[in-house]
Amino acid sequence: MKKNLLTIVLALVAMFANAQDKVSTATTWDFESYQSGATISNEIKNINGLFVRGAAGEGHDIIAEIHKRNGKFADGTAWKTRMAASVNGNGSLKKDVTSKKRPAQEPNTKIDRCFAVNTAVPGTLTVLMSPRKAVDDRELFLIFDAQVVATGDASEDKVYELTYKADKPGTFWFGADCQYFVYQVKFTPAQ
Secondary structure (H helix, E strand, O other), X not given: OHHHHHHHXXXXXXXXXXXXXXXXXXXXXXXXXXXXXXXXXXXXXXXXXXXXXXXXXXXXXXXXXXXXXXXXXXXXXXXXXXXXXXXXXXXXXHHHHOOOOOOOOOOOOOOOOEEEEEXXXXXXXXXXEEEOOOOOOOEEEEEEOOEEEEEEEOOXXXXXXXXXXXXXXXXXXXXXXXXXXXXXXXXXXXX
16 A cells, blocks of 8 residues: 555656646746855756756856846837846857757756746747846847747847747757847747
C-alpha cells in the first residue's frame, strides 16, 4: 500500500514538473519578487515555463535591477513595473536559434543570455523589453519556431512590445544583440 501510494505521488510530481515545461494556460511572468542585484539565473532556470537562460561566467548572469517603467499594451490595458531582468546581449542567438530549437538544453555560450517559452497550445506571446541604452545597428527580437517574428530597433531608449500570435504550439525565444531589460512576459492561449 505504501509503495503504491509513493508511486502515485511520484507520478503526480513528475506530471506537474513536466506540465511546467510547456505552457498551456494564460501566464504572466515578471521579476517583481526579486531584490535589486539578485541573480535571477546563472544557468538554465525554468520559472513556471519561462526558461531564463543565464550561464556561469562573467557577463552571463541575468540580474534583477530596479528599472521603473509603465505604459499600455497595444490592447489598451495598463502595465507598470519597478523591477527588470538585466541581461547582456548575445548577437549569436538569432543565427543559432533560427537553425535549432533547444530551450531546455545545457547552457551554451552561443545561446545563453536569453529567454524561451515552450507552448502546448496555440496562442500569443507578448514581451516588454528595452535596450539598456539606445544603440545603433542593434535590435531586440522575438523568434517562434526558428523564424524571427518581431523585432525592435534598439536605437531608441524605450520599452518595446514584441508580440506574436502563433496558430500552433511551439517554441518562442527572445533576446537582443545589445544589453537589454525584460520587464514582463505574457502568454495568452488562443480562444
